Amino acid sequence: MVSSIFPKLSYCLFSGRPISAQPCAYSVRSSMMLQKALSIMFRSLTPNRPYHAQWMITRKCNYRCKGCNVWREQDKKELTTEEIKRGLDVLKELGIVEIVLSGGNPLLRDDLKEIIEYASRSFIVTVYDNGSMAGDNIDTLQKADFVAISIDSLDPLKNDRIKGVKGSLRKALQAVERLDKEGINVSVTPTISQINLYEIMDSTNYFLKKGIPLWYCLYSYDASEESNQLFRIGKKNDEFLINDTKAMAKLCNSLISMQKTHSNILMTTKTLEAIRSLYLEGKRTWKCQALRNFFIIDHLGRVAGCHLHKPAASIFDLPKVWNSEEFDALRRIHSECTRCTYLCYIFYSIHSNVIGNLQLAQKRWKNAGIFFRKSNSALPSLKTQEECATCLGSRS
Numbered sequence: 001m002v003s004s005i006f007p008k009l010s011y012c013l014f015s016g017r018p019i020s021a022q023p024c025a026y027s028v029r030s031s032m033m034l035q036k037a038l039s040i041m042f043r044s045l046t047p048n049r050p051y052h053a054q055w056m057i058t059r060k061c062n063y064r065c066k067g068c069n070v071w072r073e074q075d076k077k078e079l080t081t082e083e084i085k086r087g088l089d090v091l092k093e094l095g096i097v098e099i100v101l102s103g104g105n106p107l108l109r110d111d112l113k114e115i116i117e118y119a120s121r122s123f124i125v126t127v128y129d130n131g132s133m134a135g136d137n138i139d140t141l142q143k144a145d146f147v148a149i150s151i152d153s154l155d156p157l158k159n160d161r162i163k164g165v166k167g168s169l170r171k172a173l174q175a176v177e178r179l180d181k182e183g184i185n186v187s188v189t190p191t192i193s194q195i196n197l198y199e200i201m202d203s204t205n206y207f208l209k210k211g212i213p214l215w216y217c218l219y220s221y222d223a224s225e226e227s228n229q230l231f232r233i234g235k236k237n238d239e240f241l242i243n244d245t246k247a248m249a250k251l252c253n254s255l256i257s258m259q260k261t262h263s264n265i266l267m268t269t270k271t272l273e274a275i276r277s278l279y280l281e282g283k284r285t286w287k288c289q290a291l292r293n294f295f296i297i298d299h300l301g302r303v304a305g306c307h308l309h310k311p312a313a314s315i316f317d318l319p320k321v322w323n324s325e326e327f328d329a330l331r332r333i334h335s336e337c338t339r340c341t342y343l344c345y346i347f348y349s350i351h352s353n354v355i356g357n358l359q360l361a362q363k364r365w366k367n368a369g370i371f372f373r374k375s376n377s378a379l380p381s382l383k384t385q386e387e388c389a390t391c392l393g394s395r396s
Contacts (some may be wrong), residue, residue, distance in 0.1 A: 032075035034123060040097050048093030052294040052348045057115065058104040059083060059299045063130045063345040064164025067193070067219055068242045070104055076301040081111040085118050087301055087315040094318055100344075104299070107133035113140040115253045120144065128189070130163065130173025138182050148189045148215060149176050153196045154203055162195065176212060187266060188212055193219035197247055201254055204265070214266040218254075218275065218343040245279040252276035271347050278341065286349045290334040291327060293352040296344070305334045349394055 023362075043049065055175055060095040080089070081197035082083040091099065099119055107129055119125045126146040127134075134147055137292055141147050151172045179186035188207050190199055207214055219240045242248050252272045257271075259265050274285045290305025291312070297303050299381055302311035313321050371374060 008245060030355065032203055035159055039122065040124065043092075043097050046095055050293055050295060051096065051293075051352075052098045052100075053091055053096045053297060054102060054294070054344065055084075055087075055101040055297040056299055057101055057106050057112075058109050060108045061130075061166075062108065062132055063096055063168070065106070065130070065193070066162055066164060067221070067237050073085040074104070077300060078109070078299050079171055081114055083301065087297070088115075088119050088122065090315055090318055093134055094322060097124060098126070100126045100128065102128040105133060107140065112137075115141075116141065117143045126177060129175065131168060132165070133175075135171070135175030135178045138178065138184065141179070141184055142182075144344075145185060147184055147186045149179075149186060150191070150217075151176075151188050151203070152190050152193075152198060155199070158196070158209045158368040176207075180210075180212065186212060187215050189215050189217055190218055191217040192242070192248075192251070194242045194244065195239055197242060197251065198242060200251055204255070204258070208258075208262055208264055211264070213266050216343065218339045218341055218346075220343075244281065246277050248279040249276045252279075268347070270350050271343075274342070274346060274350055284338055286334045288337050288345065289349040289352040290337075290345065291331045292334075294348040305330060306340070308337075308339055308343070309334070 010345070042049070058071070058078050059070065060078075061070050061074060088099075090394075100118070101112075101115065105128055112127075116125060116127065120143040124145050125143070127141060127144045128146055128148045128150070131149045131151060134141060135147060149168065149172055150163075151159065152162045154169070157171045159172075176186050190196065190200060196203075204214055219242065221237070221240075247309060247364055250271050252270050252275050253268065255265060256272050259267070259269060276282045277285050288306075290309075295303055295305050296307050297315055298307075300312075301315045303313050303315050304311050309330075312327065
């Protein structure tokens with residue numbers, strides 16, 4: 001598909017002439033972006049294939065968040081750069097469109113730049129940071145489609161208490177400002193809990209006024225019955241448990257209303273309606289689509305539908321087992337599971353068919369300006385563009 005379209009589009013955008021010899025730097029970048037866009041669209045439209053993968057590429061973390069287990073159970077072992085690249089090749093073959101690189105803190109890996117650059121050729125790539133390192137690693141993050149910064153409160157003392165580190169809010173706000181200034185698509189990801197429930201709208205308005213998109217997380221803890229679950233994330237903390245269900249439903253209503261005029265709220269109405277039903281009526285309006293539309297990979301390359309369940313395979317064996325009876329049985333187990341309220345799992349369960357996948361991909365492109373806004377910072381200067389046109393003209 002790509003190869004049949006490309007020859008017709010091989011024109012320099014400035015000279016209007018076909019590229020007859022070595023292409024200019026601008027046309028090469030444009031071609032690569034077009035290839036990625038077409039590849040993503042093709043995978044989004046292919047039925048019965050997974051859409052989203054979250055890869056915890058490291059178990060190392062430099063924060064001490066109160067509601068998290070990761071920093072309590074750190075592990076220095078992790079896959080090599082080349083092993084992760086092999087795994088990314090497997091994910092592309094399987095049909096994955098979006099990939100989230102998280103941890104721990106993925107920026108604690110020295111090879112993250114190389115991993116992002118490799119992944120960005122094939123996927124919509126999001127990198128998570130707790131706010132401590134992104135601002136000092138602009139070069140590493142240039143090829144990421146999104147960088148998500150965790151900010152749970154605009155109250156410095158409260159945010160520091162949640163994160164377990166002093167100065168966390170100041171550092172995170174500086175990271176958001178610098179990433180945005182450098183043309184990197186940055187979003188803020190507050191984790192909604194009882195401790196910050198009544199200030200989420202204020203935080204939302206604050207960042208929307210600055211043109212910063214928001215993606216929300218929802219406090220949840222691991223209530224797993226599996227003794228050998230993939231890994232543990234959420235730690236039970238009564239202070240975070242949302243007990244004011246009416247306030248939570250009101251927040252969902254407010255965000256649904258704001259979406260009509262603010263595209264930078266990166267949640268869908270369907271997802272917010274589902275959360276509202278969960279808190280008002282205790283009703284789950286979705287079936288978990290783990291191992292159908294999404295799955296999780298740990299720092300050792302082990303795969304599970306979600307982190308609450310035991311590893312089902314190695315990432316390198318996925319193509320062989322994806323359509324197996326064993327995986328079909330696991331999918332049935334996941335579809336009946338009601339153990340968690342992790343918002344990312346809910347989101348990719350609600351949006352789990354071909355139309356939903358394409359809508360998600362289009363929403364990502366629109367909100368992030370992927371292939372357009374971000375690439376502007378990498379375009380040649382006007383003088384260079386004119387030189388490209390002159391050069392191409394002399395070769396035609």
